[in-house]
Amino acid sequence: MATKKKRPVKRKATAKVKTTVKRSKPVSKAKRRATLVSNKRKRELEKANNKIKSLKKALKVAEKSAKKKKTTYEIASKRASQTK
16 A cells, blocks of 8 residues: 655744834924924034035145146156256
8 A cells, every 4th residue: 555645734824913002202392393303513623624525635636746846746846957
């Protein structure tokens, strides 16, 4: 007598566990406004910092090109003074 082959049992997808959503406590208008203002000030500060960084970068680039021009001028003036 032949034995029957066992069929593989299909597993059901595990059901998601329902979690209770914590309701946030009611916040006063003043608190909401204060947070909005705080976030606005934060953005303004970041913008100002970025502006400072970009200006520093621009200054560095300008200084670099000025140094290069100075050296080329010195070389040219030296050459001019030596030529007869």
